[in-house]
Every structure is written in C-alpha cells, then in structure tokens.
Amino acid sequence: MMDITAILHMHAELSLTAVFILMFLLDLFLPATQRHWLRPMACILLTIQLLANLWPEEVTLFGGMYHSTPMASVLEKHPYHRYHTGVSASRHLAKT
Numbered sequence: 001m002m003d004i005t006a007i008l009h010m011h012a013e014l015s016l017t018a019v020f021i022l023m024f025l026l027d028l029f030l031p032a033t034q035r036h037w038l039r040p041m042a043c044i045l046l047t048i049q050l051l052a053n054l055w056p057e058e059v060t061l062f063g064g065m066y067h068s069t070p071m072a073s074v075l076e077k078h079p080y081h082r083y084h085t086g087v088s089a090s091r092h093l094a095k096t
Contacts, residue, residue: 006061010068012053019045 008014023042027035059068 009059009061010066012049012056012068015049015052019049 019042022045023038026041027038030038056068060066
C-alpha cells in the first residue's frame with residue numbers, strides 16, 4: 001500500500017506549485033494599483049525556487065511510478081538537450 005505522504009518528497013514540484021498558486025491568488029485578489037510589484041516578486045520567488053532545487057536528490061515514489069534522478073533534472077534544465085536532440089515530444093509520445 002502506498003503512503004500519500006510520500007508526495008512531500010517531491011520538493012521541486014511542490015515548491016513550484018506553491019509559487020504558481022501564490023502568484024495566482026495575489027494577481028486575483030490584489031487591487032490593480034498594487035499589482036506593479038508582482039512581476040519582480042515572481043522573478044524573485046522563481047529564482048529562490050530554482051536555487052533551492054539546483055542539486056536535487058534521487059527520489060523514487062509510488063512504487064516506481066515517479067522516479068527523479070539528478071541527471072534527469074540536469075537534462076530538463078539544459079536548453080541544448082530540449083532543442084537539439086532531434087526528437088520532438090510529439091514523436092516521442094507517439095512511439096510509446
């Protein structure tokens with residue numbers, strides 16, 4: 001049986017989701033006159049999130065359905081890998 005509290009080990013995903021939800025709620029409820037500082041705040045929060053998750057740990061959760069390694073994180077962040085591998089996401093998904 002899987003323990004749902006294992007989701008707490010997904011630090012990068014949870015921190016990014018928290019930043020998105022916080023920015024969404026601030027944008028939704030702040031008056032228009034106070035929204036001028038939301039862009040700098042988003043940049044600062046995303047920079048903190050990136051620095052906090054720069055060196056990820058290896059995590060395997062939910063019976064192996066979620067597997068994160070440091071090398072996978074490097075490949076996700078490196079733009080050369082995304083644009084120069086020659087395999088688009090649609091072709092990759094079509095093969096599976």
